Amino acid sequence: MYDLVVVGAGPYGLSVAAHAAARGLRLGVFGRPMESWHAMPPGMFLKSEPWASHLSDPEGAWGLDAYAAIRGVRAVHGVPLPVGFFAAYGDWFARQAVPVVDERLIASVEPGTGGFELRTEDGEWVRARTVALAVGVLPFLEIPGPLRGLPRRYVTHSGHHGDLDGLAGRDVTVVGAGQAALETAALLTECGAAVRIVARADRLHWNTPPPALDRGLPTALRAPHTGLGCGWRNKLYADAPGLFRRLPAATRERIFDSALGPAGAWWLRERFAAVRDVRLGQRITSAAVTGDERLRIEVAGRDGTTALETDHVIAATGFAPSLDRAEVLAPALRGALRRVGAGGAPEVGGHFESSWPGLFLTGLLTAPSYGPSMRFVLGADYTAGRLVKGVGRRLRAAGPGRTAGRPRTGGRAPVSA
Known part of the structure; x- marks a missing residue:
């Protein structure tokens, strides 16, 4: 029986695993390392600075700068790094800091006697005293209401795309005004698509180039x-x-909804200039497939509603940390968790423990409780050490020698670690 199973092997999962391994916990890590990062389109770059993009280990030995030095790459302030390089860094980190990663996905997490029962994608049952959910952002992708339910042939989320070449020569509408929307539009234009942007924002916002790290004390x-x-x-x-x-719940919710709003990276602005059709202050009100297998969308703005036809829509409209979308958690477990805010995010305690003892959460799901940094790789360092400390406290409170029960329905019996 594992002391801790980490569900997910992205930046948060690998960081939690590195801290748990250093503490000598009986650890299981399930997931394909850096899978969503490897799946991003070629040509994308990190928006964060290299010094703010480290995964976390207790000694700080396996940072992005250490990997860059091995590869002979300059990881310096003000120079964006390719997303593919960051994904390769995560793979290297896993090899250095995490004993074993089981690349099977976890299909379900259920309560069990003395802990939890987890079913792998191939039907094996695994038992754990505690669980850390680190599933990244893809389960929580947000698509505007009028586009939901349409076939993937016509509507996708920006998180679905690992390669945009298949849309070359086609008419593509990108929805959104943040980095994902603007960079996707630029990449599509560069590969030969006819691209338009539709966004509710009245204007595009661009980050300014970062000032020098050494600027003098007054500045x-x-x-x-x-x-x-x-x-x-x-x-x-x-x-x-x-x-x-510790801020009032209403204040945290307001900040979560408004802080660090949509903006493009400073280094993208020149490339984005090639995108000629930018429609701001507009939103899609309806969408339907036409007889000639295109998508007809109606767009409302200050001057009324207009209709246009397009081959494909990419919704680069972010992610919503609703607990209802964490479908890896069994319905009974998911339904029992306390929630905060109108969006239905889970309540998270002082060591990233949910209201269900022994179930710990990371990343986007914790952002309404811990703030905007949990939406970024930066938050992994704060999370990992505190979460593993909380796991230690939970294990001590539960006492040694506890065993999990059998699954309630069907499948193979649980196996011990």
Whole structure:
């Protein structure tokens, strides 16, 4: 029986696993390392600075800078790194800091006597005293209501795409005004698609180039550097998620909805200039497949509603941390968790433990509780050490020698670690 099973092997899952392994826990890690990062389209770059993109291990030995040095790559402030390079860094980190990663996915997590029962995608049952859910953002992708339910042939989310070449020569409408939308539109244009942007925002926002790290004390005090950008408010989000958690619930919800809103990276602006059809202050109100197998969408704006036809729509409209979308959790377990805010995010305690003892959460699901940094790789360092400390406390409280029960329905009996 495992002390801890980590469900997911992205930046948060691997960071939690590295801290758990260092503490000598009986550890299971399930998932394909950095899978969603490897699946991103070629030509994408990290928006975050290299020094804000480390995975976390207790000694700080396996940072992005160490990997870059081995590869002979300059990982310096103000120079964006390819997403593919970051994905390869995550693979290297896993080899250095995590004893074993089982690349099978976990299909379900259920309560069991003394802990949890987890079913792998091939039907094997695994038992664990505690679980850390680190499933990334893809389960929580958000698609505007009028586009939901349409076939993937016509509508996808930006998170679905690992290669955009299949859309070359086609008419593509990208919805959104953030980095994912703007970079996807630029890449599509570069591969020969006819691209338009439709966004509710009245104007596009662009991040400015980062100032030098060494700017002199007066300037640094006025607007300190953080992994989320300059400024004291960003410093709270980046460096003090624990303080953020102590804010009133209504304040946290307001900040989560508004902080670090949609914006394009400074280095993308010149490439994006090739996208000629940008429709701001507009939203899609309806969509339907036409007789000639195109998509007819109606777009409403200040000047009324217009209709247009397109071959494909990519919704680059972000992710919503609704617990209802965490379908890997069995319905009884998911339904029993306490929630916060109108979006139905789970309540998370001081060591990232949910209201169900022994079930720990990471990443986007914890952002309404711990703040905007949990939407980024940056939050993995704050999360990993505290979460594993919480696991230790939970294991001590439960006592040694506890065993899990058998699955309630069908399947193979659980197996011990």
